[in-house]
Amino acid sequence: MGIGLKKKDVLLALIILCVIGFTVLIRTYIGGAGANRVVIKVNGAIQGVYSLAEDREIEINEGTNILKIKNGEADMVEADCPDQLCVNQKPVSLDHESLICLPNRVVVEVESKEESEYDAVTN
Template sequence: MKKNDWFLAAGILAAAALLLCFQIFRGTGDHASVTVSVDGTLFGTYSLEEDRTVEINDTNRLVISDGSARMEWADCPDQVCVNHREVSRDGESIICLPNQVVVSIESMEESDVDGIAQ
């Protein structure tokens, strides 16, 4: 490889590392909330700032604590949602397919970046 090829490769790696750090260290923003939907219908919206336990139709139990949310219990056979990691960042979600429960994090702040590329 030529000298310029090394500079190009180093620049690409530095840009990739910078983007990765941005994704890892971006916060939830102020006033982030947890939205729970069951079978496509809004079940409830809860603040991430307030610790609480939410019983969802006697099929799931959601725990909100320390600025993150996790599914503590579910009566579904596969337990994928229970084994999922905690979610705390805007756009992250936990989905329980057998019970049709969707838990998603939404920030109340307006984003500078639109979700649709034009």
């Protein structure tokens, strides 16, 4: 009886571990694919929407600004503006954080995946 209970406990622990592992996996996988994204606006018009889950470099405004997405963060790595304030800004990754380049009228804003306002643009 005692051994039986132990086996049950082990089995239960294994199941719990599996469920936890599975949840983490799903979260990493699906959550990663549908992670926060950045909306890039030039002069108030949406130029593009990009997922933060995919590492890439994006030319904004025909190359006046270069945005780099890496490890779930968006960072302005290059800009031809005189102040370079956007380049010096910290990378953004959280909902409603933004990178702004005033001289070039470029705004990069993070939005969470729950908002689907811009789906028509991406699709």
